[in-house]
Each structure stands twice: as structure tokens, then as C-alpha cells.
Amino acid sequence: MVRKTKEDAEITRQRIINAAREVFCTKGVSRTSLDQIATHAGVTRGAVYWHFKNKTELFHAMREQVFLPLFDRMDDTLLANIDPTKPGAIDPLARIEHFLLETINALNEQQETRQTYEIMMSKCEYVDEFATVLQQILHNCSGIAEKYETIYQEAKNLDLLHPNHDPKQLAVDTHLFFTGLLHLWVKDSDGTHFRNQADELIAAHIKFRRK
Amino acid sequence: MVRKTKEDAEITRQRIINAAREVFCTKGVSRTSLDQIATHAGVTRGAVYWHFKNKTELFHAMREQVFLPLFDRMDDTLLANIDPTKPGAIDPLARIEHFLLETINALNEQQETRQTYEIMMSKCEYVDEFATVLQQILHNCSGIAEKYETIYQEAKNLDLLHPNHDPKQLAVDTHLFFTGLLHLWVKDSDGTHFRNQADELIAAHIKFRRK
DNA sequence: TAATATACATTCATGCTTGTATGTATGCAA
DNA sequence: TTGCATACATACAAGCATGAATGTATATTA
Numbered sequence: 001m002v003r004k005t006k007e008d009a010e011i012t013r014q015r016i017i018n019a020a021r022e023v024f025c026t027k028g029v030s031r032t033s034l035d036q037i038a039t040h041a042g043v044t045r046g047a048v049y050w051h052f053k054n055k056t057e058l059f060h061a062m063r064e065q066v067f068l069p070l071f072d073r074m075d076d077t078l079l080a081n082i083d084p085t086k087p088g089a090i091d092p093l094a095r096i097e098h099f100l101l102e103t104i105n106a107l108n109e110q111q112e113t114r115q116t117y118e119i120m121m122s123k124c125e126y127v128d129e130f131a132t133v134l135q136q137i138l139h140n141c142s143g144i145a146e147k148y149e150t151i152y153q154e155a156k157n158l159d160l161l162h163p164n165h166d167p168k169q170l171a172v173d174t175h176l177f178f179t180g181l182l183h184l185w186v187k188d189s190d191g192t193h194f195r196n197q198a199d200e201l202i203a204a205h206i207k208f209r210r211k
Numbered sequence: 212m213v214r215k216t217k218e219d220a221e222i223t224r225q226r227i228i229n230a231a232r233e234v235f236c237t238k239g240v241s242r243t244s245l246d247q248i249a250t251h252a253g254v255t256r257g258a259v260y261w262h263f264k265n266k267t268e269l270f271h272a273m274r275e276q277v278f279l280p281l282f283d284r285m286d287d288t289l290l291a292n293i294d295p296t297k298p299g300a301i302d303p304l305a306r307i308e309h310f311l312l313e314t315i316n317a318l319n320e321q322q323e324t325r326q327t328y329e330i331m332m333s334k335c336e337y338v339d340e341f342a343t344v345l346q347q348i349l350h351n352c353s354g355i356a357e358k359y360e361t362i363y364q365e366a367k368n369l370d371l372l373h374p375n376h377d378p379k380q381l382a383v384d385t386h387l388f389f390t391g392l393l394h395l396w397v398k399d400s401d402g403t404h405f406r407n408q409a410d411e412l413i414a415a416h417i418k419f420r421r422k
Numbered sequence: 423t424a425a426t427a428t429a430c431a432t433t434c435a436t437g438c439t440t441g442t443a444t445g446t447a448t449g450c451a452a
Numbered sequence: 453t454t455g456c457a458t459a460c461a462t463a464c465a466a467g468c469a470t471g472a473a474t475g476t477a478t479a480t481t482a
Contacts, residue, residue: 006449033439033440034439034440035438035440045440045441049441049442054441055440
């Protein structure tokens with residue numbers, strides 16, 4: 001029983017990626033063997049090596065599957081209605097708040113996303129071939145901070161902020177706040193410390209900025 | 212050449228811990244073999260297995276060496292002059308700012324601390340025996356947040372804060388801010404994004420709170 | 423000073439993982 | 453319908469890494 005159709009092969013590929021995510025999440029990336037992934041996906045290592053060069057490329061495929069569409073949606077949520085002269089434009093601070101809430105909401109609702117974040121933040125060692133991933137993350141981060149800054153500037157123009165609050169500093173502060181929240185949200189697996197009150201923390205963070 | 216004196220043995224033990232930290236930091240914990248650590252320390256695996264049961268116990272010893280004294284100093288810095296009626300008591304907000312600056316300063320000046328943070332945050336997979344470490348970190352975190360809250364409450368009593376700012380929310384917000392800063396500080400190895408402006412970010416974060 | 427515990431070094435057996443090489447049956451194109 | 457490429461499964465060789473077992477020379481103690 002071999003040589004499936006193209007669609008079957010794509011399904012197999014997906015099953016392997018899904019299996020990798022789940023085994024990575026329970027055993028950690030380095031302690032996961034390709035045989036474990038293959039078994040969990042219902043195939044053998046032959047299939048894995050057919051679709052991916054090695055564990056590293058499988059890891060990248062798994063990561064991109066969650067993060068590439070995520071970056072796409074980011075712009076939509078953050079920059080939507082960015083023109084304040086338009087009617088129906090959302091309050092800038094509310095837009096940032098909405099974006100943060102949406103991200104947390106995605107973690108709550110999508111197991112794929114949750115597992116991938118968990119792997120990236122506490123089940124993966126950023127050395128050698130994985131070290132480049134850190135640079136990518138840092139790079140994306142600076143992109144996010146710039147978008148925050150634009151919106152905070154907009155808020156300042158609308159006189160929504162305290163007068164001595166600098167948009168750039170606010171942006172980085174929000175970025176650091178949310179970075180910390182994501183890290184602790186993910187690690188707070190029983191939910192008693194951060195998961196159950198993430199929304200209020202976000203609301204409070206934004207409230208601090210309002211005039 | 213064997214059987215050193217007790218002091219020699221303690222020196223050997225320290226050398227092994229130091230070697231472990233450095234090799235962990237460059238190769239990641241899971242990719243580091245005990246033989247690599249031993250060689251880097253100028254001994255053989257026999258010495259490592261004499262002083263430590265396995266890699267996990269060596270990891271814990273390395274971690275405690277940096278974090279246990281760090282927790283001790285925390286109380287000193289944060290809770291010093293906590294009685295606001297005393298003369299010379301430092302302004303509460305300045306005390307939090309000072310604590311955050313001191314922590315960043317420790318990372319800048321002590322290679323041991325910097326390497327250990329780097330290992331804990333991006334060169335270690337928190338699974339199986341290491342999963343408990345995450346719980347410890349979470350537990351220590353809640354302790355820190357409580358101390359922040361006490362001090363913010365003190366600041367509120369002194370009327371240093373904006374009236375609608377809640378000490379508890381401010382405390383968690385600061386905690387998340389600093390968690391994020393530490394993570395990005397450590398990952399920003401070339402220093403262009405966070406390391407070179409950490410102090411200003413901290414100052415701005417505290418400034419946002421002042422009335 | 424003899425006996426014992428210490429502080430390692432050396433050796434060995436074992437298992438796991440990887441990468442590759444090969445086998446094979448089927449979909450698809452000419 | 454032949455032939456080739458595809459989509460895997462199976463088999464093989466090699467390299468670590470681990471843990472335990474053993475060896476050994478020296479502190480330490482009685």
C-alpha cells in the first residue's frame with residue numbers, strides 16, 4: 001500500500017506536521033525522534049524523510065503554519081480603520097486593546113496556536129540551526145512595536161493620552177507588557193495566575209494610558 | 212593523580228558547574244553531553260558523575276547557584292526602607308525603578324547571571340524533569356508581584372499615583388513589563404533593540420505611573 | 423600506620439537516533 | 453499498455469550518549 005494520489009500525499013504531510021506539533025509539545029523538540037512523530041502520524045520515518053529533509057525543516061514547517069497566517073491577520077486587526085477622519089473609525093486605544101484581546105482569544109480557542117506558542121516559548125532550544133528563529137522573532141517584534149507607535153501617535157493627536165506620555169515609549173512598554181503576558185500565559189498551564197484574568201490585565205494596561 | 216583534598220574537590224565541583232553553564236549556553240542543554248562538560252572543565256565524566264547524579268541535577272545546581280542569592284538580594288532592594296514614616300525612606304516608585312535597574316545591571320555586569328538567564332529563557336526545554344522548574348518560576352513570580360503591590364499601595368498612600376490607578380493592577384502590569392523586558396533583553400544579543408535602552412524603558416515605565 | 427573512604431579516571435555494554443540506501447507498489451502520462 | 457516518477461516502507465550501518473562497573477591513588481581517620 002503505497003503511492004497515494006497527490007491529495008493523499010498532502011494529507012499525509014499535514015498529519016506529520018500535526019503529529020510533530022503534538023509530540024514536540026509533550027516531549028520537547030530535542031527529545032522527540034522522527035520515529036515518534038512518524039508513529040504518532042500513523043506512518044514510518046520513510047514518509048517523514050520524503051516530505052521533510054530533517055527534523056529542523058519539519059519544525060520550521062510547523063512553525064510557519066501557525067505564524068504566517070497570524071502575521072497576516074495582525075495588520076488587519078491593528079491597522080483597520082486607521083484613518084481617523086473616516087466615520088466609524090475605532091478609537092485607537094480600543095484598537096490596540098482589541099488586537100491584544102484577539103491574540104489571547106486565538107490562544108484560548110485554537111489548540112494548534114496554543115501548542116505552537118508553547119513549543120516556541122518553553123519546549124525548544126534556540127541554538128545552532130534554531131538560533132536564526134530568534135532573530136526572526138526579534139525582527140517581527142520591532143515591526144509590531146512600530147505599529148503600536150503609529151497608533152499611539154494617532155491617539156495622541158486625538159488627545160486621548162496623558163500629555164507627558166510619549167507614543168514611542170508607550171509602544172515599547174505595551175510591547176514588553178504583552179511579551180511578558182504571552183510568556184506567562186503560556187506557562188500558566190493551570191490558568192490560576194494569568195490565563196483567567198488576561199482580559200482584565202489588558203484592559204487595565206490600556207486604561208492606564210487614557211487621559 | 213586523584214583523591215584531592217576536600218577543598219580541591221569543591222574547586223572541581225565549581226569548575227564543573229561553570230563548564231556546564233558555558234557549554235549549555237553555547238550548545239543548548241539537551242545537545243550538551245556530560246563528556247563535553249567534563250572536557251571543558253578539564254576532568255572526565257567520572258568526576259561529573261561523582262559530584263552529580265546526572266545532567267538534570269547538574270542543571271539544577273547551576274541554576275540555584277545564580278538564582279538563590281538573587282532571591283535574597285531581591286528583598287533587600289525592594290523592601291528596604293519600607294516604612295514611609297522613617298526619614299530617608301526612598302520614594303516607593305523610585306524603589307521599584309531602582310530594583311529593576313539593579314536587575315538589568317546585574318545582567319550587564321555578571322557573565323554568570325547573564326548566561327544562566329540565557330539558558331533558562333532560550334536554551335532549555337521545560338519537559339519531564341525540567342517541567343517542575345517552570346512551576347517554581349511561576350511561584351517566585353507571584354511573590355514578586357505581591358511585593359510590587361505592597362510598594363504601589365504605599366505609593367498610593369503617599370498620593371504619588373494617578374487616582375484611578377489600582378496598586379494590584381499596576382503591580383501585575385509592571386511584572387509583565389519586566390518579564391517581557393528580561394526575555395527580549397536576553398534575546399537581543401547584539402544589543403541594538405533593548406539592551407542599550409533598557410534603562411530608559413524602565414524609567415519611562417515608572418514615569419507613566421507618576422501623577 | 424593500617425584500614426577505609428574519597429575523588430576521581432577508565433572501560434564496557436547497551437540503546438537510541440540519524441541518515442541513507444534500497445525495495446515496492448501504484449498513480450499518471452505518452 | 454508501457455514506463456517512469458511518486459509516495460512511501462523496510463533494512464542497514466554508524467555514531468554518539470548514557471550509566472554502571474571497575475580501577476586506582478591518595479586523604480583521612482582510628
